Amino acid sequence: MKARTPSESLTIMTEIVLPNDTNNLKNLFGGQLLSWMDRCAAISAHRHCRRIVVTATVNHVSFKHPVPQGSIVTLEAKVSRAFSSSMEVCVDVFIEDNTGQGHRIQANEAIYTFVAVDQLGGPIQVPPIRPETELEQKRYDGALRRKQLALILSGKMKPEEASELKALFFPENADKTS
Numbered sequence: 001m002k003a004r005t006p007s008e009s010l011t012i013m014t015e016i017v018l019p020n021d022t023n024n025l026k027n028l029f030g031g032q033l034l035s036w037m038d039r040c041a042a043i044s045a046h047r048h049c050r051r052i053v054v055t056a057t058v059n060h061v062s063f064k065h066p067v068p069q070g071s072i073v074t075l076e077a078k079v080s081r082a083f084s085s086s087m088e089v090c091v092d093v094f095i096e097d098n099t100g101q102g103h104r105i106q107a108n109e110a111i112y113t114f115v116a117v118d119q120l121g122g123p124i125q126v127p128p129i130r131p132e133t134e135l136e137q138k139r140y141d142g143a144l145r146r147k148q149l150a151l152i153l154s155g156k157m158k159p160e161e162a163s164e165l166k167a168l169f170f171p172e173n174a175d176k177t178s
């Protein structure tokens with residue numbers, strides 16, 4: 001299969017935070033943001049493989065700043081690495097205030113894993129990915145470590161099998177085995 005670049009999977013979604021989307025502090029409700037991020041990341045994964053995709057895991061979510069009611073929220077998702085049937089997708093979330101100043105800050109980030117499936121829900125092969133920018137390469141390089149960590153946490157891999165995580169779990173053996 002021909003490799004694709006992360007920019008081919010770029011997905012941008014823009015939303016405005018309405019009263020219905022907020023918590024008791026009039027900031028965006030975290031569950032609403034998770035839903036928007038999942039949707040944006042799923043479209044990105046689909047653009048990479050052009051198949052049906054399902055969320056396998058949420059590897060990481062970081063709510064750095066509250067997002068006040070009225071904010072304009074822009075989500076940008078790109079596939080950072082493709083494995084056999086799974087793809088890691090990074091989502092960056094930016095907010096603009098509604099004061100007319102046009103200030104834009106990064107409020108959140110998240111990393112999701114999607115799996116491409118056939119009509120019966122069975123995993124199928126996805127195209128490889130070729131990172132182009134420095135940030136894309138950095139995210140690509142860290143993706144196997146995050147995949148192994150997710151598999152360990154879900155009980156699908158033993159820590160001693162995680163080649164990328166040996167330094168974390170078995171520091172005494174890290175430089176002795178590959």
Ligand SMILES: CC(C)(COP(=O)(O)OP(=O)(O)OC[C@H]1O[C@@H](n2cnc3c(N)ncnc32)[C@H](O)[C@@H]1OP(=O)(O)O)[C@@H](O)C(=O)NCCC(=O)NCCS
Nearest residue numbers: 054055056057083084085086113115121123147150151154
């Ligand atoms: C995701 C799913 C397709 C995986 O199926 P499976 O039978 O476990 O298939 P496999 O063990 O062959 O795994 C398939 C791929 O998913 C990856 N994967 C499975 N579970 C994972 C997890 N918890 N974290 C990271 N990757 C995971 C595997 O590493 C494998 O990746 P690879 O082919 O790129 O190496 C299946 O568990 C599923 O359908 N889950 C429900 C998905 C869903 O409904 N999501 C919406 C939630 S509301």
